[in-house]
Structure formats: C-alpha cells, structure tokens
Amino acid sequence: DGGITQSPKYLFRKEGQNVTLSCEQNLNHDAMYWYRQDPGQGLRLIYYSQIVNDFQKGDIAEGYSVSREKKESFPLTVTSAQKNPTAFYLCASKVERNTEAFFGQGTRLTVV
Amino acid sequence: KQEVTQIPAALSVPEGENLVLNCSFTDSAIYNLQWFRQDPGKGLTSLLLIQSSQREQTSGRLNASLDKSSGRSTLYIAASQPGDSATYLCAVTLDRGSTLGRLYFGRGTQLTVWP
Numbered sequence: 001d002g003g004i005t006q007s008p009k010y011l012f013r014k015e016g017q018n019v020t021l022s023c024e025q026n027l028n029h030d031a032m033y034w035y036r037q038d039p040g041q042g043l044r045l046i047y048y049s050q051i052v053n054d055f056q057k058g059d060i061a062e063g064y065s066v067s068r069e070k071k072e073s074f075p076l077t078v079t080s081a082q083k084n085p086t087a088f089y090l091c092a093s094k095v096e097r098n099t100e101a102f103f104g105q106g107t108r109l110t111v112v
Numbered sequence: 113k114q115e116v117t118q119i120p121a122a123l124s125v126p127e128g129e130n131l132v133l134n135c136s137f138t139d140s141a142i143y144n145l146q147w148f149r150q151d152p153g154k155g156l157t158s159l160l161l162i163q164s165s166q167r168e169q170t171s172g173r174l175n176a177s178l179d180k181s182s183g184r185s186t187l188y189i190a191a192s193q194p195g196d197s198a199t200y201l202c203a204v205t206l207d208r209g210s211t212l213g214r215l216y217f218g219r220g221t222q223l224t225v226w227p
Contacts, residue, residue, distance in 0.1 A: 006155075031213050042116070042217040043201075050212045058214065090155055097213025098143035098205060103156040 002027045006091050006104035012112045013078065013085060021076045021107045023091035031094040032074040033101075036060060036087045043090065049074055050097070078109065086111050114139045114206055118218035125192055125225055133187040133221045135202035140183050143205040146215070147176050147187050150199045159200075160187070164207065192225045199223070 004025045013019045023032065031050050035043040045058030049068040063082025068074055074093075078085045091104045115138040125131055135145070144163045148156040160169045160176040162185070168177040175188040185202060199222045203215040 033214060035215075035217075040219070042219045043203075043215070045214050048212055048214055056212060088153075092156075092215070094213055097211075098207070099213075100158055100161045101146060101203070101205075101213075101215055102158060103148075105155040106153075108153070 004091055004093055004102055004104035006089075006107050008107060009105065011107055011109045013109060014112060016080045018077055018079050019109070021078070021089055021091075021109070023074045023076065023104060025072050025074075025091075025093045025102075025104075027093060027095075027102065028071070029093035029095050029102075030071070031097055032068070033092040033094075034058075034064075034066065034074070034076045035090045035092065037090060037106075038087050046076065046089075085109055114204060114216040116202060116204060116216050116218040118200075118202060118221050120221060121219065122222040123224070125223075127192060127194060127225055127227050129192050129225075131189050131192055131223075133189070133200050133202075133223070135185040135187070135218055137183045137185075137204050137216070139206060139208075140180050141207045142180065143207045143213075145176075145178055145185050145202060145204045147174075147185075148201040148203065150201060150220070156201065189223075192223075194225050194227055196225050197223055 033048040034046040047066040049055035147159040162178040173190040199220040201220045
C-alpha cells in the first residue's frame, strides 16, 4: 500500500541530545513537509522540500535540521538547540505544490 | 501572511444532527483548500480537496463549499454519527511566491457526537 511512514511512533529525548525522526513515502511525491503540532495551536511548518537536495526553512526552523538525499526520504533532526521540543511531529507529502497533501501517523517526542 | 480561522473551536451534538463547520482565510489567492480529520494521537486524514476554481466537493455525507472571494469555506456533515467525533482541520495552499505548496492551517474544530 502506498503511503507515508513515520517512525518511531514515540520518542524520548534526554537533555542535550540530538534525535532523528524518520519520514518515508512510497507515493513518488516530489514535495515533502515537516509540521509541528502543540496542544491548542495550529500546525506550524518546520521545513519543506520540493526536490532532492533542496529544502527551505519554514516558520519555526530554529533548532531543527533536515536532509533530502533521496526522493522518498525526508528525515528531521531535533538538535539540542531546540529548547522546547516536546510536541507531535507530522510529515506530509504532495505530488507537487498545488495537489492534495497526505500525512503520516506522526511521532510524539517527549523530553525526559 | 495567511491567517486561517476555524469556528467554532468545539462542538457537541446529538447523533443524527446535520452540522456545519466554518473556515475563513485572509488571503484569497489560494490554489486550493483541504479539509482533514484528526483522531486523538493520530495523523491527519484528508477528507476533501477543493481547487480554487471549484465551488464545492462532496464525499458521502460530507460536503465542502468554497467562496474564494470572501475567504470562506464550510464543511457540512449530514446525519452525524458518534464515529464522526474527531478534530476537523482546514488548510489552504497559497497561489503565490515561493511557498512551494506549504499548507496554512486553522486550529481546528473539535467535534463530539453523542449517542
């Protein structure tokens, strides 16, 4: 089945640690996105990528980094510079910019 | 900057009622508008996508309308069921600049349908 797979479902980070969230899609979509969701707030864009080896900062990119080495993969690294990383992280993809967006099942990151 | 507002923030109705969820956006230069459903702790499920040239889309008991010029969309749910209980989100894609198809989201309407 085609879709977007995010892993892990739950992730715990110690203070000062970097962690990487995985996002893989087999939909052959060009565009991929990372959003952060906090209780009572709308989804906020972290990073997005239109093609391989190219990506753009979103509204809240500080403390995060990404790579797009393969079309199907768009991993997000939450660095120690991100002071409040506890949130629900969602990955999305589109065929191209003006088409329907599809989302993964999310990763819940908690700082311990 | 695009602002998306959803009203009401929460809604609780008895089973069988027809209901309307509202979404408004400040910048009418959009490619499309998409409605999503989110269950607790889960990702977003796409319900309907309306292109800017369209007035409405239907899927089963769901009907979404779009008035681009006034910056409004409504999601109509007919004969609501307890299984419809979830948070409903609307999002728009702008038709301008180098936004690369990013979505602008509202905060959602939390719907509870009780038996």
